[in-house]
Amino acid sequence: MIDPWSSAVLDYEKLIEQFGIKPFKDMMGNIKDPHILMKRGIIFGQRDYGRIVKAMREKSDFAVVSGMMPSGKMHIGHKMIVDQLVWYQTKGADIYIPIADMESYSARDIDFEESRKLAVSEYITNYIALGLDFTKKNVHTYLQSENKVVQNLAYLLGRKVNLNEMKAIYGFGGSTNVSHLYVPLVQVADILHPQLEECGGPKPTVVPVGPDQDPHIRLTRDIAERFKSKFNFIAPSSTYHRFITGLTGDKMSSSKPKTAIFLSDSPEVAEKKVKSAKTGGRESLDEQKKLGGVPEDCAVYEMLLYHLVQSDEDLKEIYSNCKNGTVMCGECKNKASSMMKKFFEDISQRREKAGDLAEKILAKD
Ligand code: SF4
Structure with missing residues (x-):
């Protein structure tokens, strides 16, 4: 069930x-x-x-x-x-x-x-x-x-x-x-x-x-x-x-704020949240260089996959750099958080302009 x-x-x-x-x-x-x-x-x-x-x-x-x-x-x-x-x-x-x-x-x-x-x-x-x-x-x-x-x-x-x-x-x-x-x-x-x-x-x-x-x-x-x-x-x-x-590794849920990046968050908050997300990184840098990361178990990679990277080629490169241990989580998170910040700067501007139209859509006659 x-x-x-x-x-x-x-x-x-x-x-x-x-x-x-x-x-x-x-x-x-x-x-x-x-x-x-x-x-x-x-x-x-x-x-x-x-x-x-x-x-x-x-x-x-x-x-x-x-x-x-x-x-x-x-x-x-x-x-x-x-x-x-x-x-x-x-x-x-x-x-x-x-x-x-x-x-x-x-x-x-x-x-x-x-x-x-x-x-x-x-x-x-x-x-x-x-x-x-x-x-x-x-x-x-x-x-x-x-x-x-x-x-x-x-x-x-x-x-x-x-x-x-x-x-x-x-x-x-x-x-x-x-x-x-x-x-x-x-x-x-x-x-x-x-x-x-x-x-x-x-x-x-x-x-x-x-x-x-x-x-x-x-x-x-x-x-x-x-x-x-x-x-x-x-x-x-x-x-x-x-x-x-979600940021903690569980499903992202509005009822559990610690798991979620909300569309109404400021660009700075969204950026910070990406930096705090659970990754598929290894316990030490040495281990990660040797074994590579696990993007399949990484909330940051999911953000890139679902939302932030439109080019399949760029995404493949991020995936293989993670897998073969040439990029570490710190650097990867920094890039992802900048992309998220940029996305949130755009969306918060568009949200501001959207308010009047949104009111009209459900206005009572
Ligand atoms: Fe995730 Fe990037 Fe770390 Fe790989 S390198 S586990 S994709 S944060």
């Missing part, structure tokens, strides 16, 4: 085997200009992604759904989702961004007004700063608590889901509050509603997620099948990306 509300580190190979997630690399030959996260194996799994590849190739309608639960601050791991949305925007996707204020309320006791404020100041502001163009007509952003189409669909879909099934998928027990029990159905409706007639009818839809969100995907695909005769839903596709390792 995977608990989508916990932050345990997962074994990716096991997931592929156990839950029938297919390797993403099988798709690579068919994708024109794949995203860097795809090329580098950070997006490692998929379900039914062939439909999306076909839609992109034929330039036919398809949708991407990626929700955000406003419950804390965005960190650089969350950036991966936005990077993918920006890429899908260039591929002509309809982009749906549900703001999961109902989930925040039931799972974290955050009220709707607080969620709205967080969504604007933290999430939408960062999404704009990271390059998503909200002024395009094909970007649909909404609060779950205000979307009657989604709420009505969730209620309709709930008719064919029972309590035992929810317990089996999510491990809900006797103490789970009833609002929380209902929230997965709202998320199912978030994912399926772009296929309603009023939203353009059935179409391939992809949900890019971390593997901890797979229970929602499996439930959504099952429900889409159960309601196929009524709505003609196409089971949604999904992709799965690895989590970024």
Whole structure:
């Protein structure tokens, strides 16, 4: 069982085997200009992604759904989702961004007004700063608590889901509050509603997620099948990306500030945090010169791999210099922290400019 509300580190190979997630690399030959996260194996799994590849190739309608639960601050791991949305925007996707204020309320006791404020100041502001163009007509952003189409669909879909099934998928027990029990159905409706007639009818839809969100995907695909005769839903596709390792070596998590570099950190703080990150270096310089470092076990290398180095050639050089012991962690960290500082200087300027537009996106009429 995977608990989508916990932050345990997962074994990716096991997931592929156990839950029938297919390797993403099988798709690579068919994708024109794949995203860097795809090329580098950070997006490692998929379900039914062939439909999306076909839609992109034929330039036919398809949708991407990626929700955000406003419950804390965005960190650089969350950036991966936005990077993918920006890429899908260039591929002509309809982009749906549900703001999961109902989930925040039931799972974290955050009220709707607080969620709205967080969504604007933290999430939408960062999404704009990271390059998503909200002024395009094909970007649909909404609060779950205000979307009657989604709420009505969730209620309709709930008719064919029972309590035992929810317990089996999510491990809900006797103490789970009833609002929380209902929230997965709202998320199912978030994912399926772009296929309603009023939203353009059935179409391939992809949900890019971390593997901890797979229970929602499996439930959504099952429900889409159960309601196929009524709505003609196409089971949604999904992709799965690895989590970024936190500064301490655990998964990066907003609820554990010591693990995370937040997008709202100042450039100086971000720089300092990179310097404090756990590396795959050896116990002594002599040992590292002799044996080389372990980039596969290094939070700094992950930052370079996921975010900071765009050129594959440059990345290969960093990797081999580490492996053969010609570069030591101190020098490598200095370079990575300067790159991170530069990235944060850019993003903080763009965040400042993004504020007004972010306010307008969720403004009440
Ligand atoms: Fe990580 Fe760089 Fe040290 Fe290698 S040299 S372990 S990549 S910090």
